[in-house]
Amino acid sequence: MATDIASRELATPVDVTEYLFKRLHQLGIRSVHGIPGDYNLTALDYLHKCGLNWVGNCNELNAGYAADGYARVNGIAALITTFGVGELSALNAIAGAYSEFVPIVHIVGQPSTVSQRDGMLLHHTLGNGDFNVFSNMSADISCDVAKLNKPHEAATYIDSALRECWIRSRPVYITLPTDMVGKKVDGERLKTPIDLTFPPNEEEKEEYVVDVVLRYLKAAKNPVILVDACAIRHRVLAEVHDLVSKSGLPSFVAPMGKGAIDETLPNYGGVYAGDGSNKGVKDRVEKSDLILSIGAIKSDFNTTGFTYRIGRMNSIDFHSNYMAVRYSEYPGVGMKGVLRKVIDRMGKLHVSPGPTVSNQPPMDRRTSTDPTVTHAWLWPTVGRWLRENDIVITETGTANFGIWETGFPKGVIAVSQVLWGSIGYSLGACQGAALAAKEGEKARRTILFIGDGSFQLTVQELSTMIRNGLTPIIVVICNEGYTIERYIHGWNEKYNDIQPWKHTDLVPAFGAEAKSYGTHQIRTKEELLELFNDEDFSSAERLQLVELHMPKEDAPHTLKITAEASAKRNKEI
Incomplete structure (x- = not known):
């Protein structure tokens, strides 16, 4: 009552x-x-x-x-x-x-x-x-x-x-x-809408931190910017864009921060991941006298096995709930307000040039007559095929590490799970991302690169994609099992093998109508280039599934380094 x-x-x-x-x-x-x-x-x-x-x-x-x-x-x-x-x-x-x-x-x-x-x-x-x-x-x-x-x-x-x-x-x-x-x-x-504004910093604290940051920034002779995942998650991409554009400083992303910077900007320099970086990136970042590190998550896979060489004495760390300037920490001072004031007040800085990004495979891969699709050739080639505003999803394993070598057009969103690394994540995530893209205001393709082992864990989401009329491009990398696990331990062991599937039979098996999808088997570089040049395929107006065959023993160089470091840690007593 x-x-x-x-x-x-x-x-x-x-x-x-x-x-x-x-x-x-x-x-x-x-x-x-x-x-x-x-x-x-x-x-x-x-x-x-x-x-x-x-x-x-x-x-x-x-x-x-x-x-x-x-x-x-x-x-x-x-x-x-x-x-x-x-x-x-x-x-x-x-x-x-x-x-x-x-x-x-x-x-x-x-x-x-x-x-x-x-x-x-x-x-x-x-x-x-x-x-x-x-x-x-x-x-x-x-x-x-x-x-x-x-x-x-x-x-x-x-x-x-x-x-x-x-x-x-x-x-x-x-x-x-x-x-x-x-x-x-x-x-x-x-x-009354829910108040979603970020709590403001205490004004006096924020002003003090901004002054400290500006003092070090203006004194630096060759500063750089390094952006990571928490810049994306805590919604400071507008500030990041303005900082990179206005400062002109050489700017880099960590693997988890891929897509946080407009990679078409002239001062974008590539992916920094410690020993997993290319030499030009590694030298430029590690020899800098000041690194503005925004939203860092310094996990093992994000740093190629903890091989970052960035000292506290030459870094300023921006986080959602605290700032760290060299060895001084400022709890409760969030990066959003600090970044905006730094952008507005920084004035002219010392800018030394950084490396440039090219979607070209290494010279030996460009001139090779071997028709085999390798990772060194694949990922720069993918970069030339991508379009503005694409959503690119990569599974833990070869794809997650390979995408570091892919230069993105403007507006590309990168989705991966570098820290948690749950096998099979990316196929489910692809369904959700494709649905969000379909509901969005601008047309954008959803593209997934997933290994054949990971694919087997969550394959049912093909059914959900079909049910909801989604049209992602799904590239299944077929290399006979769990490659990243092989590099960590048990190269020829049975537990790293899988039952080979006929992937192109799966889409109709889940009930797709004949005209609503396309399937493709690719074994050579020429076949993949022809597929990328096919507008019916690339327009992504219907679901496309590609069975891409690659050598069992091939993997991105960065994966090999990280796996070696992981194997070493697993044996530590």
Whole structure:
């Protein structure tokens, strides 16, 4: 009775689920990934009337990967799973999103609050009456947990969680018990958008840090800029672009930061990854007397086995929640405000030229008459085929390392999972990225490079792509198994082998109509160049799957170095 009276007192009562879904729509989400289950079914009925499309994935893990890819293109994503069996299947994907700063709203349909209170022996539970065990598992891989157990708290908890998801660029976990789905909250709140502005720095602290940065920057004789993934995740790309353009300083990206700088700018110099860099890049960065390092994530694969040679004495580190100038750290001073003031006040700087980027294979590969497609030849060649605003997705392994040698046209988005490195991630991410691209305002191709081993883990997402009318170009690199694992350990061992598939048969097997796709088998450089020059293929107006055969023993040089370092660490006692 009290609940009914409270509902009548609301000026504009709306159901909890409608409120949640309309907030998702206001954040720019148009499609929701996930799997139906009996604890979320009534909630799914609200999607359509809130302007949201249900994707319908093949399993929860793939749905999580897809939400990750969708968020990297769209800015934020949503995933719906059911209690226990569903949410746990998605945890690997959510952990990856947490690791790599990707904002996903994970909504879990739960048993009713009454069932939870009474500790009922329900399906999908551990049979011990503990209904918090799964939310506790998710708490450490979420930046906020919102349990919608009481109507009068629900709207506040929803708004707070969604703001945290956006600002901190990490997953949040929201529970939606079955008896809360239709409870009423104040719909008037929907008229006021959630405040997504970043908290400003304390003015005096920020001014002090800006002065310190400018003093070192103006005194430097050959400074450079190095941009990494957190510049993308924490939404300072506008500031990065202005800094690179206005300063004219030689500018580089780390592997995880690929795509953060407009690579058509004359002062873009390529990828710096320690010993994995080409010599011109390595020398220019490591001999600089000042490095403006923006959003760095210094993981093993991002630094070619921790081979960065950047000393604290000649670096300034910009992060979302602190600054570090040489050995002095300034907690609570975020990079966004500092960067803007540095750009506005930096004036004339000492600019020494840096290396230039060319989408040309090494000379020996250009002149070779060997028809075999090798990594040294492939990745610069891909760069000449790419178009403005493409979305390029690369799987952990040869593709992730190979794309370092690909120069991007303007506006290209790079999607990879260098830090978390979950095998099979990229096919699910491709589905999400392609869907976000389809919903976007400008036409853009989605292109995936994935190994034959990784492909086998998440192949069902081909079905989801077909179901949703998506048209990515998928290049399956066929090199007889798990190449990166071979280079780390067990070159000829059975555990690094896979069953060869007839990849070109899979698209029709998943139900695609004959005119809605194209399949191709490529074994030579000439065949690949002909395919790239085929406008029917390159226009990406229908799904394309390419079976690209490459030598088992071939891999990018940077992968070999990183794998060697990883193997050495694995043997340390």
